[in-house]
Amino acid sequence: MNFLNEIAFRYPDAVSFAPGRPFEGYFDTTQVHDYLRRFEQYLKEDKGYSDEQVHRTLLQYGRTKGIIHELIAEHLHVDEGISIDPESVVVTVGCQEAMFIVLRALRSGERDVVLVVSPSYVGLTGAARLVDMPVLEVAGGPQGVDLDDLETTVKEARARGLRPRACYLVPDFSNPAGTSLDLETRHAVLDLAEREDFLLLEDNPYGHFSADGERLPTLKSLDTRRRVVYLGSFAKTGLPGARIGYALADQSVRGIDGRVGLLADQLSKIKSMLTVNTSPIAQAVIGGKLLMHGGSLLKANKREISVYRENLACLLKGLSRLFPSGGDSGVSWNVPRGGFFLVVNLPFPADDKLLETSAHEYGVLWTPMRYFSAKREVANQIRLSYSLVTPEQIDLGLERLAALVADRLT
């Protein structure tokens, strides 16, 4: 990723399909003030806080598990149909901190390993590296997760003396592959986790961005056996600049003191040694946004959802035009049902060298899929991110990509 950032810095005028950042067109810093004021009003009117209590809540050190847990519970109820105890929520510094503290809690020794559905988000593998926890790749494939491979990987790991503690996956519009699990697979993966006794780490940053309006239930909403730790992010649905995420961990676990309690409380202890608590000012920004939309980020993101839908349509149309089926380009791609990402298969390897050429000679940036997997299948694949581009940029970028492909093939 460092190379990609460097390239992006060196070629600022290139059309970039690289960053997985949300659309900026509706960004406005006056919203921050509005959200903060709305949250203050909530503290006063709904919570009955005095001015002094409001100042203390926002400006002083605060609760390690956070101050917007009740609003997050309401949001999960409204948008995901999940009913939870707010005490099982730990508000974190982005979803990245949630990943770190969950892995740190699951790692009790050298035999503990985490599984990831491949190709996988680099944030999870980075967090695993920081906690010295080995990562085992499980095949994803077009269905989002290869259940046979998942079961085999768990069993083989056990046979080698390892403890597979959890499997990380993004069931909806995954990063980087853009795939989604169908309903049957969701039930099957929950059954497998129960049967083989491991947790599922469900990461859901893109679930709101369905292109066709259809949304499948999250694993957490189907989780009757507390197998799912849900990793929440407000970076794409709230504001990236608030850096607010959360872990929803309603499992009962025995702590080092022998007492049984919520996994969320164990996570809180780890967080207290990592960042103490998440900025209440930053939490208030997200809290205010939730309050202003009745807890629904689906409502709050109506305009953004349209942008992503139209961008995906534009991208698919452009790909079909430039690489017609039956043509001899050897280029193919998947058709995601939403999210930010699409994967293109090129007829030649896509590595850092090709990326450099693409940037320098053709003015188009993308992400090599080999950043997200060690498996050979991804060697010719690139990820196109369509969240931060305009339709005009999509057309221009695809034309440049087509020129690169044409030149390579002659």
Place this chain on the structure above:
Amino acid sequence: MNFLNEIAFRYPDAVSFAPGRPFEGYFDTTQVHDYLRRFEQYLKEDKGYSDEQVHRTLLQYGRTKGIIHELIAEHLHVDEGISIDPESVVVTVGCQEAMFIVLRALRSGERDVVLVVSPSYVGLTGAARLVDMPVLEVAGGPQGVDLDDLETTVKEARARGLRPRACYLVPDFSNPAGTSLDLETRHAVLDLAEREDFLLLEDNPYGHFSADGERLPTLKSLDTRRRVVYLGSFAKTGLPGARIGYALADQSVRGIDGRVGLLADQLSKIKSMLTVNTSPIAQAVIGGKLLMHGGSLLKANKREISVYRENLACLLKGLSRLFPSGGDSGVSWNVPRGGFFLVVNLPFPADDKLLETSAHEYGVLWTPMRYFSAKREVANQIRLSYSLVTPEQIDLGLERLAALVADRLT
């Protein structure tokens, strides 16, 4: 610390000398709006940013090392006489994250250990536990650090095959002991670090709060050989609710890729896997406060400095009145030159059981010094924090403490 929090929760009406939190009397959430607007003005006028760039800077994902590094450099110049390259600053989620990423960077294997001047801030030992790095205690004593013990501990560790990577200390008005290093000791500890080849982790949350107006140079300002990694906190001088700290790490190190670069850049890589970047909104709050006071937090904290000075005077006066010298109470205490904390020696052990009695029967809370050290010397000691109390509460709390002592001794 969990027990203390629990006790504080159960006895909300007790006078509390426990929390090391800054004075709240001048808290006002309207400041947050003012600071944010001032920072926006800076981006537009000083940096020449367009509205779009301002929105992106505050609301989008951002630079891992942060966006207020130049303002921090200015602040260090104005308030500490330290001249630095802003590129050597990593803005973090409070000083706690800075401690974690520094220790994580210093730990390359099981032989790496960190030394702490004892009694020591629990945040550092917590971070060390999270990175699985053993902690060796070095005697502090009335001078703040026992140089002979420091040298012996380093040499003995080496003899045992360990690698002492760094020594953590708070040279100014330390937490929990309230001690300060004199100038001679500052030079001596720098010489020792050079001679024995380890780093000093200088934590400076309280340096602005001198009671008599005298401030000694920080280790970093005396550091001509890049032996000091400076850990900065805005929790006490800025706003705790922003959760902004930083690491100043201008050392040259060889990374895993073989390239030599700034330690700050290594820290940045670790941070990218931990929290990605610190909320730019939260950074802007601190940035705005710095801008509104010409980079000087000494100026910004004029009123708070007075409060702490008066509270310390009140506390010392009360102690002298209630436990007169030559009396038979057996109670003694140190006389800090500033900061938030003072240590009282009781004529009997001060443990959780006594704390419970103190809260329940006498209505006064304090922190057992054994929370901060495994050494026997602290068994009878308690920490009194005077930052969050009024003079009236100090008098009342001390009378309650005196009643506890009197009852114990009869």
